Amino acid sequence: MEANKDAALHYLELAEKAILVNDHSRAIRFINKSKDLFPTEKAEDLLKRIKDATSHSTNQNKTHESTTSSSQHDHTTTNGTSSHTRHRTTSTSTNDYTSEEVEAVRKIKTCKDLYEILGVSKTASEADLKKAYRKLALQFHPDKCKAPGATEAFKAIGKAFSILNDPKKREDYDRYGQAMEPQYHRGSTGGQRCGQNYYTDEDDDFSAEEIFNIFFGHSGVSNRTRRRRQHPNTFHFTTNSPQNTMHTLTQLLPYLFLFLISIIGTFLVSEPQFQLHRTGKYTNLRSTRISNIQYYVKPDFRAPNTHAELDRFESSVIDEYITDLQHQCYREQQHKESMLWRARMMNDNSLYHQAQQLTTPSCTKLNNFARGG
Incomplete structure (x- = not known):
């Protein structure tokens, strides 16, 4: 690589x-x-x-x-006193960082704009953002830069890149500005401050160290426990995109197959010839010769030519009518029993009397039909 x-x-x-x-x-x-x-x-x-x-x-x-x-x-x-003083002076004077590094860290920590952190313009392209991040991440990585506050600066660089590299987050930042700016001195009593909200490792799907590892091809796993949030604009890096695409397609194949089956089924299943209740398509009222059960058909409905075919057709209408009455009767009985149970649990005589007065008209129709009434 x-x-x-x-x-x-x-x-x-x-x-x-x-x-x-x-x-x-x-x-x-x-x-x-x-x-x-x-x-x-x-x-x-x-x-x-x-x-x-x-x-x-x-x-x-x-x-x-x-x-x-x-x-x-x-x-x-x-x-002894002079020797101790000289030793302390020597140890403090040999630092692993320069004054330029200290100033660079301070500038990043106190800046007020994510574009300023990366040193790019607001019209910077994706390639410009990656180029700027690559340079700054190597420069301010805690393993290289030992200046005070280098870790915070490194995190600021990573978060700035993660926001600006995501089209939706960048759009939100450009629109609202202050609401998206990081605050690096929360709770401090003095010094410069930036923005309103502070982006911590828990505020995004990737920490600054993880972004660095992914960007530069490291395979190490972060030691911190992250909280993964499902968000449609989650920041991602894509590596080996052909392999990832094939893996995604393999996972989607079963769902695509089921979707195609359902679409094909809609073409194979024909619409019913009748409905027990009037709808937009079924507008013509008819009645069975036996029991005089009403049903509705389409305007272009053609009745069977022979008596045997008409008997079979009307028999299906009667079966549908009985099934519909059974379902309605069951719901009415369940509603009445539920109301009686609540009245007993609440010790409410008024509710109990009201439940007893409930009727079940569908059950009555079903019984009358069974008796041939």
């Missing part, structure tokens, strides 16, 4: 700079990161170079150790 190779070479450059100032531990850390991204012969050569330098320095230190320890002991005994 070309992005991994570029990042790996960048870490090797940082390792060489650390070797020049004899910061071997930091150099080894950068070399290991480079090897994880894209193994190269240069990384192995630098490790060998550090190993040789370390062994040579160890031998020199052993020969010089006895004399330096005794002199330091005497000096500390005679002037």
